[in-house]
Amino acid sequence: MYKPTRMRATLFCVNPYAFGILKPLYDELTHQGHSVLWYMSERIAGSFPFKGDVKVTSSIVDVYQFGNDAIFVPGNELPPYLPGVKVQVFHGLAGEKKGHFRIRHYFDLYLTQGPYFTSRFNKLATKHKNFRVKETGWCKLDPLFRNLDAARRERDRLLALSGKEKLVLYAPTFSPSLTSTLELKNEVFRLADEQNLYLMIKFHDLMDASVVKEYEVLADTRSNVEVVTDRNILKYMQMADVMISDTSSVVYEFLLLNKPVITLNSHSENVLWKDIASANELVLAYAETVTSDPFAAARQRIVDAYHPYPDGQSSARVVRAVEEYIAAYGVPKRRKLNLYRRYKMNKMFGAKPKL
Numbered sequence: 001m002y003k004p005t006r007m008r009a010t011l012f013c014v015n016p017y018a019f020g021i022l023k024p025l026y027d028e029l030t031h032q033g034h035s036v037l038w039y040m041s042e043r044i045a046g047s048f049p050f051k052g053d054v055k056v057t058s059s060i061v062d063v064y065q066f067g068n069d070a071i072f073v074p075g076n077e078l079p080p081y082l083p084g085v086k087v088q089v090f091h092g093l094a095g096e097k098k099g100h101f102r103i104r105h106y107f108d109l110y111l112t113q114g115p116y117f118t119s120r121f122n123k124l125a126t127k128h129k130n131f132r133v134k135e136t137g138w139c140k141l142d143p144l145f146r147n148l149d150a151a152r153r154e155r156d157r158l159l160a161l162s163g164k165e166k167l168v169l170y171a172p173t174f175s176p177s178l179t180s181t182l183e184l185k186n187e188v189f190r191l192a193d194e195q196n197l198y199l200m201i202k203f204h205d206l207m208d209a210s211v212v213k214e215y216e217v218l219a220d221t222r223s224n225v226e227v228v229t230d231r232n233i234l235k236y237m238q239m240a241d242v243m244i245s246d247t248s249s250v251v252y253e254f255l256l257l258n259k260p261v262i263t264l265n266s267h268s269e270n271v272l273w274k275d276i277a278s279a280n281e282l283v284l285a286y287a288e289t290v291t292s293d294p295f296a297a298a299r300q301r302i303v304d305a306y307h308p309y310p311d312g313q314s315s316a317r318v319v320r321a322v323e324e325y326i327a328a329y330g331v332p333k334r335r336k337l338n339l340y341r342r343y344k345m346n347k348m349f350g351a352k353p354k355l
Contacts, residue, residue, distance in 0.1 A: 004034055007069045007323070010084065013040040014075045016047045016205040017091060020232040021074040023050065024091070024142040026225035028315035039063050049231065061353045069331050070322045074140075078106055079345045080335035081352040085109055085325055087316065090117075091140055092249025093306055094268070103339055106345075107131055109325050111318050113138040116305040130336075132329075137307060137314030141253065144234050145285040145312040151238030158198060158239070165196040166290060169240035171233060173248035176203035180213050180246035180264040180279075187282040188244065189218050192225050194283060198242065199225045202233050204248075234265055242289060245283070255302045256310070260289045 009029055011022040018040075025277055028038050037055045040048060045058045053221070057063065060079060063071075068084030074091040076099065088107040094100065102119055110133045112118040118135040125133050155167050170188050172180045178350075192199040201219065203212050212227070219225040228236060233250060237243070243254045247267040261273040261287050273295045276285050288294070303310075309317075346352075 004143075006035060007319075007326075008035045008037075008067050008084075009322075010037045010039050010063050010068050010082075011069045012063075012071050012073045012075070012078050013038065013044065014077070016044050016231055018074045019049055020234070021089065021091060021138075021140040022072060023232075025072060025139040025207070025315045025318060026050075026054075026137075028142075028319055034319075034320060037063065037066050037068075047231075060349050061355075062351045063104075065355070069326060072318075073107070076104060076106075077345060078350070079349045080106060080337045080342065083333050085322055086289075086332075086335060087111060087166060087322055088198060088250075093138070093252035094247060094249035098132075098305050103128055103131075105130065105341060106331055106335060108335070109134065109322065111136045111321055113141075113314075114304075114306045114308055119202060130307075132325060134325075136321050137309030139315040139318050141234075141256065141307060142183050142312045144237065144253065144256065145310050148238055151235060154235075155239040155241075158350045162198045163183075164198040164224055165241055166198070167200065168197045168242045168244060168286075169200050169202060169254075170244045171202045171248060171254075172204070172207075172246050174208070175208040175247070178247040178267060179207075179211075181207070181215075183279045184244070184246075184264055184282065185214065185218075185280045189222070189225065191244075191283050191286055191354050192222060195286060197224070197324035200236055201225065201227045203227070204238050205231060211252075219230075228320045242286065252302065252306050255299050258296075258299055258303070260293050260295060262286060262301075272302050303329060 011026060013019060026036055039057055042058045048056060063082055070085040070087055071082060072087045072089050074089050078086060086107045088110045093113060103124055110121050110131060112121055112133060112135045120135060121133045124165055125131055159167060170240060201215055215260045216227050219227045237254050243261045245251050246264050251261050251263060264279060266275045274285050274289055
């Protein structure tokens with residue numbers, strides 16, 4: 001079978017969060033000398049954060065003509081007619097969220113983050129028999145395990161300037177059915193007022209703009225609260241001592257740094273951190289967490305199941321897994337889909353280009 005020495009790869013972005021997920025993979029691909037094209041929908045093209053000598057397009061025709069060996073996708077959909085191995089690299093670690101294990105039949109290869117996901121997708125692969133599964137770790141998290149010393153210095157500088165003892169990160173999900181933003185708003189700011197801490201608030205890119213505005217107004221009245229606007233949350237997770245959240249995949253990312261989490265009404269299957277049932281429990285839960293850290297031992301079980309790869313080399317494993325797939329099975333020209341899914345993709349991305 002054909003195995004490219006210089007792979008042609010498209011990084012397929014439909015939502016802004018894809019940029020941060022795929023950037024470590026882009027760095028690895030270009031480091032190895034592969035040719036890379038960034039595709040992004042026109043809706044998010046103006047948000048592309050990377051400068052320099054990068055190939056960027058919002059045209060599906062360009063992607064079609066690029067001659068892909070592989071297309072890397074952190075979202076859920078892509079046109080089946082695009083050539084190349086269609087690779088799912090995922091956009092989060094929250095396996096309990098609706099749709100995480102739904103097979104939409106768009107992908108040839110699922111590259112999983114850890115044993116919990118691998119076992120589930122292997123069962124689905126046995127059932128459907130039209131895709132492969134390989135555990136690689138998550139490319140997005142490579143930077144999480146790098147530059148930790150620099151983030152620590154930034155944390156220490158910020159706390160010294162503010163005169164506070166701890167840095168707390170509030171990172172809620174955007175999903176209306178799962179977000180804690182309405183219930184926790186008053187309590188999050190009460191926590192900042194009553195405890196010796198500096199609070200950073202990081203919203204998801206898809207968070208309701210009116211909610212963000214409400215928090216910004218309240219944050220502007222306090223010197224120890226900041227609503228951060230960077231799209232990539234990794235730096236703030238590295239800096240924080242404690243995270244507050246809900247049913248968000250960033251909970252699992254933060255736990256991989258072996259630091260405590262407090263959530264409100266988490267829907268996770270196995271809650272191995274402090275979860276509160278009512279917003280008015282937040283201040284007490286925080287005090288308990290910073291005093292005794294009762295879930296320290298349980299965090300290791302999360303690491304072992306979800307992402308046991310602290311080496312920052314998951315992107316390299318992703319590239320190698322795709323090369324091995326191509327060596328074994330070749331480069332497919334298209335995916336076979338039923339009429340409904342073909343119609344859905346044509347409506348979303350346009351019909352197959354006629355060249």
